[in-house]
Amino acid sequence: MGASLTHLLPEVRSLAKSDDNVRILAxxxxxxxxxxxxxxxxxxxDWMVKIPPRQRMPCVLLYGDSNIGKTQVIAKFERRHPPEYDEEKGVEHRKIVSMQMPPTPDQSRFYTSLLFELGAPFNAAAKLSVLEKLTREVLREISPRMLxxxxxxHLLAGSYRExxxxxxxxxxxxxxxxxxIVLVGTQDAEFALQTDSQMSSRFARFVMPRWQESEAFRGLLAAFERILPLRRPSNLAKREVVSAVLAASGGLTGEVSRLLNAATELAIRDGREMIDVSHIEQARSSVF
Ligand SMILES: Nc1ncnc2c1ncn2[C@@H]1O[C@H](COP(=O)(O)OP(=O)(O)OP(=O)(O)O)[C@@H](O)[C@H]1O
Ligand SMILES: [Mg+2]
Incomplete structure (x- = not known):
């Protein structure tokens, strides 16, 4: 193959030379x-996780539409702060503990989910007061800086009282x-928080908005281009492509990713080896 593949990141170049099926699976x-x-x-x-313990810890609500990339941001942040092993005390220190709000806001389920994340053995049938006490003890031991x-x-699925x-x-x-505390969710999370004015005022808001036509969005598409294993450059940051992807994705990161994968597969199968607007249009109506 003569192509130098300079439009790709070096680590993607050998994949780009692989068989079609290998590339599609990747x-x-x-x-x-x-x-x-x-x-x-x-x-x-990063700033929040470093704040020393004090009376009124700052908290944040990170919210945005479904499929915008909230959970990915949290997961990446956690990977940046892996647990550290304290040689002296012989314990693992976790700065960050993360969990999901149970689908129905039930306090016992909240504690059992959290205990499960903490890797602590517990009796799920125990009384709420017992689960609460155990959770506090385990958290004291691990002393995370951020939950x-x-x-x-999911809070909105419960009654006002719950x-x-x-x-x-x-x-x-x-x-x-x-x-x-970092709460993550859709706009409904923001509505749920508003039911308690004291809580609401304690939480700063961080919104993850949908993409619009911008330098940042062109940058995102250019970054995708560097990792999608196509043998020819597509120039995804050009105007027609940007508009087509934006219209077809509704500005949601997850949809952008799905569309570009589908378009890449089409461009591999039809032998063009680069994405153009027609691939985007076709990908729009495909399910995968
Ligand atoms: N930084 C990223 N790089 C590449 N792909 C991403 C990135 N962020 C998000 N995605 C894509 O978008 C999809 C949706 O992301 P994510 O699950 O984080 O959304 P979400 O905002 O948590 O949605 P929901 O509210 O439904 O839970 C991911 O599965 C992934 O394909
Ligand atoms: Mg999510």
Whole structure:
């Protein structure tokens, strides 16, 4: 093959020379692409995780539409702060503990989910007061600096009373253990938070907006181009492609990713080896 593949990252070049099926399968792999809003989120979270324990720990609600990339940001942030082993004490120190809000806001389920994440043995049938006490003990031991709760919009599935109870539980943990709390969810999470004005005022808001035509979005597409295993350059940051991807994706990162994968597969199968607007249009109507 004569192509020098300079439009690709060096680590992707050998994949680009592989068989079609190998390349198509590789599209399903997890990947992380940096973009400015994610960098801003990391900056905020890095700052929060370093705050020494104090009475009123700052908390944040990170929210945005489904499929915008919230959970990926949190996961990447966690990978940047892996657990550290304290040789002297012989214990693992986890700065960040993350969990998902149970689908129905039930305090016992909240504690059992958290204990599960903490790797602590527990009796799921235990009384709420026992689970609460155990959770506090385990958290004291591990002394994380940050608790991340994803899917916080599940709170809205409960009654007003249950919502208040769950928010109180979070407030209690934040105060008692002096850790920062990061809530993650859709706009509904923001509505749920508003049911408690004291909680609401305590949480700063960090929005992850949908993509619009911008330098950042062109940068995102250019970054995708460097990792999609096509043998010819597509120039995805050019105007027609940018408009087509934006229209077809609704500005959602997950849709952008899905569309570009589908378009890449089409460009491999038809032998063009580069994505053009017709691939995007075709990919728009495909399911995968
Ligand atoms: N930084 C990124 N690099 C590459 N792909 C990404 C990135 N962020 C998100 N994606 C893609 O978008 C998809 C959706 O991301 P994610 O699951 O984080 O969304 P979400 O905002 O948590 O959605 P939901 O509210 O439904 O949970 C991912 O599965 C992935 O394909
Ligand atoms: Mg998510």
């Amino acid at each position: 599209l399903a792999r997890d990947r992380w692409i940096d973009y400015p809003r994610a960098t801003q989120a990391f900056k905020l979270l 991340v709760v994803d899917e916080v919009h 919502q208040r109870a769950s928010l109180n539980l979070l407030k209690f943990l934040a105060n008692d253990l002096q850790m920062t």
